[in-house]
Amino acid sequence: MEGDEIMAKTIEEKQYLVRFRCDTKSHLEVKDENVCLTSCPDKDCTIFCPADVYKWEGDRMHVGFEGCHECGSCRIGCPYDNIKWEYPKGGHGIVFRLA
Amino acid sequence: MGDRFDVIVVGAGPAGTSCAYTAAKSGLNVLLIERGEYPGSKNVMGGILYRKQMEEIIPEFWKEAPLERPVVEQRFWFMDRESMVTSSYKGLEWGREPYNNFTVLRAKFDQWFASKAVEQGALLINETVVTECIVEDGRVVGVRTDRPDGDVYADVVVLADGVNSLLGKSLGFHKEWKPDEVALTVMEVMNLPKKTINERFNVEDNQGVSIEIFGDSTQGLLGTAFLYTNKDSLNIGVGTTLSGMIKKKLKPYHLLEYVKTHPMVKPYLEGGETAEYLAHLIPEGGYKSVPRLVGDGVVIVGDAAQFVNAIHREGSNMAMSSGKMAAEAIVRAKEIGDFTERTLDHYRKELYRSFVGKDLKKYKDVTHTFEDHPQYMADYIPMLNKAANKFFTVDGSPKKQKQSDIIKGFTKDKGKITVARDLIRAWKVMK
Missing domain, CATH: 3.50.50.60 (FAD/NAD(P)-binding domain)
Structure with a gap:
């Protein structure tokens, strides 16, 4: 149906509308990759992250920091406190233009 | 420096x-x-x-x-799958100086x-x-x-x-906040012509509406959805405690899509163009x-x-x-x-x-009480909708019978004591 595209249904479509000024260095870091692999079967961060930053690649966690909204959910929600979370360098990261 | x-x-x-x-x-x-x-x-x-x-x-x-826009009307929706019970206040004095609040x-x-x-x-x-x-x-x-x-x-x-x-x-x-001390909220700004907004929300150019949506908007989780009118755009969003989101294994943007496509919400957004998507935490401890x-x-x-x-x-x-x-x-x-x-x-x-x-x-105990007792969002809002449906459906049964059926409906599943206890608890934390 026409019009559905501009309703930004998928997360990719939503993220496409957001402005990011990416740093070359990640402000997010998995502290111990082994914890994700061996201790964390549910990998909740791959579900609740509102920007799909975390993607499990079978044996390791891919962290797409470039699309991060800097909300802090992953740091608080990781059951193993396994995410090192900092703010991106001044002026970098997400740039909200509207709300 | x-x-x-x-x-x-x-x-x-x-x-x-x-x-x-x-x-x-x-x-x-x-x-x-x-x-x-x-x-x-x-x-x-x-x-x-x-x-x-x-x-x-x-x-x-x-x-x-x-x-x-200055908000002249605050609406509250208690929403089920395909129904809602609503309450609202509209006052034109809010549209004049000194105003009450603004989007x-x-x-x-x-x-x-x-x-x-x-x-x-x-x-x-x-x-x-x-x-x-x-x-x-x-x-x-x-x-x-x-x-x-x-x-x-x-x-x-x-x-x-x-x-x-x-x-x-x-x-x-x-200390680090716990997942039940923050609400993860996602929203979209959707462009929509001013004239369309005015018609759909029954307001004039410099009048706004805020709608808070409880119940099915969070699929029973503790939280709310909201729909606010800007000049020529809408803010539509939904948030729940991070703990609720984690427990229910919900993707926040899926919940947002659920709200956007909900039959009670969708007609308001029709033809809107998403301009921005935003996620943020709200401290709700x-x-x-x-x-x-x-x-x-x-x-x-x-x-x-x-x-x-x-x-x-x-x-x-x-x-x-x-x-x-x-x-x-x-x-x-x-x-x-x-x-x-x-x-x-x-x-x-x-x-x-x-x-x-x-x-x-x-309200010091509200968040924790509602988080620990999900029945308020998950059970009572659907029950309220069923009661309204029953009461307003003209089916030939006498009103007295309807009233008695509604009360029985409320207490049947849970028992009178549980319902009474839930009501008292809610009163205590809100009073």
């Missing part, structure tokens, strides 16, 4: 800017540090700005500030507000992250930034660094989650201090009042030349005497 200031405020949101504005206006030398490209670029809010607390900082701000777009508003603090003499520095507080002998004496030679010193540092408040945490003022507020040479304000009244979706106003009260305490401290915790504690005392402290206290 290398200089020395009376006050350094970290974060140019409503709390920080209110503090910087008030302190600068009183003649203090103020540095306001913002990590974003501009104030507002990291900030998200459903969109309601309250007139009263803003006016106490800048009288008649509405004549100049970039606002969207705003924060990126615009925060820039304007910060520019007003600059007019009062505050120095605003953007694109700068404060990495830590500089502490000497247990006293905060300045901040370290991510700029070269980025140490700056001041008599008092105000932490207005938002919900995550890494600085408050690093000072030991609070309430009274019991408020961290230590004052130390030697340091105070905490706004979201960083968990100043949000989730029941009345108030936060920006608490942020502003707390920023202003912090500034007043700092001005007082400056007069007597003492910036110890004992003197700055004036801020904490005033805050707890004000509506901020009193409202937080009134």
Whole structure:
């Protein structure tokens, strides 16, 4: 149906509308990759992250920091406190233009 | 930067800017540090700005500030899968001076507000992250930034660094928030012609509507969805406790799509074009989650201090009042030349005497109670809808019979005692 595209249904479509000024260095870091692999079967961060930053690649966690909204959910929600979370360098990261 | 200031405020949101504005206006030398490209670029809010607390900082701000619409109608929807029970208040007096509240777009508003603090003499520095507080002998004496030679010193540092408040945490003022102390909220700004908005929401050009949506909008989780009218766009969003989202294994943007396509919501959005997608945490731990507020040479304000009244979706106003009260305490401290915790504690005392402290206290058990007892969202809202359906469906059965059936319906599944207990519990935490 026409019009559905501009309703930004998928997360990719939503993220496409957001402005990011990416740093070359990640402000997010998995502290111990082994914890994700061996201790964390549910990998909740791959579900609740509102920007799909975390993607499990079978044996390791891919962290797409470039699309991060800097909300802090992953740091608080990781059951193993396994995410090192900092703010991106001044002026970098997400740039909200509207709300 | 290398200089020395009376006050350094970290974060140019409503709390920080209110503090910087008030302190600068009183003649203090103020540095306001913002990590974003501009104030507002990291900030998200459903969109309601309250007139009263803003006016106490800048009288008649509405004549100049970039606002969207004054809200003249507040609607509340108690929604089930394909029905809703609603209640609302519309008052045209809210559309005239002095107004009650306004919808705003924060990126615009925060820039304007910060520019007003600059007019009062505050120095605003953007694109700068404060990495830590500089502490000497247990006293905060300045901040370290991510700029070269980025140490700056001041008599008092105000932490207005938002919900995550890494600085408050690093000072030991609070521990890491727990997933039930924050609400993960996602929203979209959707462009829609002004005329369409006016027709759909039954308002005129300079009148706005706020809709809070409970029940199926969060699939029974503790939280709400909201739909607010801007001039020529809508803010549609949904948030639940992070703990609820994790437990139910919900993707926040799927929940947002669920709300957007819900048959009660969808007709309002038809033809809208998404312009931006935003995610943010709201501090919703309430009274019991408020961290230590004052130390030697340091105070905490706004979201960083968990100043949000989730029941009345108030936060920006608490942020502003707390920023202003912090500034007043700092001005007082400056007069007597003492910036110890004992003197700055004036801020904490005033805050707890004000509506901020009193409202937080009134609802101190609400979040935890509703989180621990999901039946209010998950069971009672559907029951309310069923009751309304039964009562208003003309099916030939006498009204007295209907009333009796409705009451039986309420108590059948749970038993009278459970229902009574639930009602009493809800009354107790809300009263």
